[in-house]
């Protein structure tokens with residue numbers, strides 16, 4: 481694991497932006513993308529840069545079940561707002577949270593992933609060590625699947641909802657094996673509330689109780705973390 485320590489999220493966005501500049505200059509064609517607060521400053525920089533994404537395919541990690549792309553709380557909407565409405569991509573994929581046939585939604589996304597192997601996967605991390613919506617206890621062998629969100633994740637995500645009781649309780653997520661299949665992984669984490677998860681990810685045992693701990697086994701992982709997130713290392 482390569483660990484890059486930064487003072488704050490703004491510096492983290494600058495560092496991660498450099499990684500994207502280099503990746504695109506080196507011909508990267510498939511980006512695995514994440515939502516949440518951690519990548520927002522990076523997306524702002526990508527969106528206002530002169531980088532060309534017209535030959536790039538993006539594949540997002542996850543989506544709430546029950547929300548369609550026009551719902552402002554959906555991850556499709558988030559991605560449109562922060563990046564896709566501002567930059568032309570060749571194709572953008574987000575799991576289909578509105579597909580009534582869940583098995584089909586899962587199968588279709590695995591097909592998409594097999595057709596578009598991810599070159600560079602961006603990750604945030606949950607306070608409980610989740611990556612994507614792969615909560616503690618998720619099998620390291622998992623591919624795309626339907627997830628029951630834990631109360632800790634529902635609580636953490638309630639801040640994005642006007643009515644906290646409207647936070648969906650299920651999601652569709654790329655699995656941990658799908659994340660690990662990416663050629664390169666970049667995880668960004670900022671703030672003290674990520675410190676325990678970061679310490680467990682880097683120094684803890686590799687256990688399904690801390691999904692991100694599997695990253696210790698990936699051959700090309702970079703972590704960009706600020707001082708607060710690094711405070712328990």
Ligand code: F6R
Nearest residue numbers: 514515516517518604605606612
């Ligand atoms: C979102 C996702 C989640 C977030 C994680 C951290 O697509 O995959 O795993 O990365 O919950 O969220 P923030 O960045 O809001 O702290």
